[in-house]
Amino acid sequence: MPNSPRYVLFPGRHHLLTRFQADYLHGLAAGSGATIVWAVTSANHDNTRRNPVPYHRREAAIERFSLLSGLRSLVVPVFDAAPTDAFAEVTLKSIAVATGIDLTPADTVVACSTPEVAKLYERIGFPIAQAEADPLLRTVPERPWDVLLRLAAGDESWRKLAHPATIDVFERYRLADTVRTVVNDPLVGDEGGLTATRDYRTYVEAFADAADRKWQAVRRHVRPGRIVDIGCGAGAVLELADREPGLHESDLIGVEVARHLFSECVHKKAQGVFRNANVYFYQRNVLGGAIFADRSVDTTLTFALTHEIWSYGSRRESLLQFARRIFDHTAPGGVWINSDVCGPDDRRREVILRLEAGDGENPAGPRHDLAGLDSGEIRRYVASLSTRARLDQFAADFAFPFAFEDLGDGAVRLELGAAMDFLTRKDYVDNWLSETKEQFCGLSFAEWADLLAEVGFELDPASAPIRNDWIVDNRIAPVASLTGADGAALDWPTTHLLVVARRPHNS
Known part of the structure; x- marks a missing residue:
């Protein structure tokens, strides 16, 4: 280790700074006046469990920390990248590009308590100061992430361990509430998505293709x-709203959790x-807390969303909570327009489904074992199956178990809701493991009407159950037929709904 290092490289996410870090860094810089180089990783990520605080707030806290601690610092953002054994080299290059400084083992000590990361720097010759993992410490200090989890759990002792700089920035920008909401979010994964298996490229393409049809159905x-x-996905519907002359003075606001x-x-x-200059985007989960003030929104749009709330949340309880939040933020006379999939009214009815x-x-x-395969292997395997064999695979992967009886010759006996869940999902081979985590037929239109009435909404006459005949004619009917338990042919049921729910003027 250099006797008088010019720099102390301190890589990490740095969402929360601790009093221990101030003392430890002072010890490393004592006598040499070394500059602390904060390599803030995942700088392009925020509002996820792994990264709940945006980079610019982390940077502000570090600068405040440096001022209060009397440390000279440089703060460098390092964007997230795929896992690589060259992480240390990538970080050093990012620092060189941002500052013009080439850190070397001859003039730099790396402060890092994560063994896997420390080894990457040690491998290329850098001396390591182990920070919280230093075996010479008399007591083992809590790591910053553990302190942050105390905060998320509502344990106020986090304030005794956190540095005053973090406390100050968290209080001024109300970040404590943000951290609690994001870390404790029941729906969103570590990386800020509903599911790690979703191919967002194909999702965006499919939604963009359907955006004009969706907008034309609701614009009036x-x-x-x-x-x-x-x-709002990638904002395709808001792009169309932006082009409407009658909405040019409206605020257009997109809320997206992924x-x-x-x-x-x-x-x-x-x-x-x-x-429109008044277009804004928020990365939020509405179930995590109110986003908009009560009675402040004139129109709320939701497309292909509510079935995800049902599927990844607590079914009807989560949908009811979501509907109440929308009712609360809707202005009297305002409207919630919801377009999504829908189950048949008699989804518990026993039917016979004949499959090719x-x-x-x-x-x-x-x-x-599909979860252990890459997306290409999953896609090729599922696409190779017959429609009848695909039902077996769907039943194995579907997060909402259902029973069926094999009658032979491609026929099975099962409930109508389960049949439609399979038939409306069987062709989604690009996102198979993601789609099998979601239930399309959780609620019928009549059950939706009851839920909205319970919240206080009134249904506009434009509200209706819908059958998507393109899906029936092109995806379902060519490979399947449906009869009742008595063998009588049945028509294909509802697949979607359009809900136009208004908050009464006197509410």
């Missing part, structure tokens, strides 16, 4: 003013896609 029900699209999609929205705005078995492979049974 939109009330000008403050218009919010929850689950980090990948939110980033695309921000990128579009930066590129000048929107003409000659349009693909028919293995002896379903595989139970």
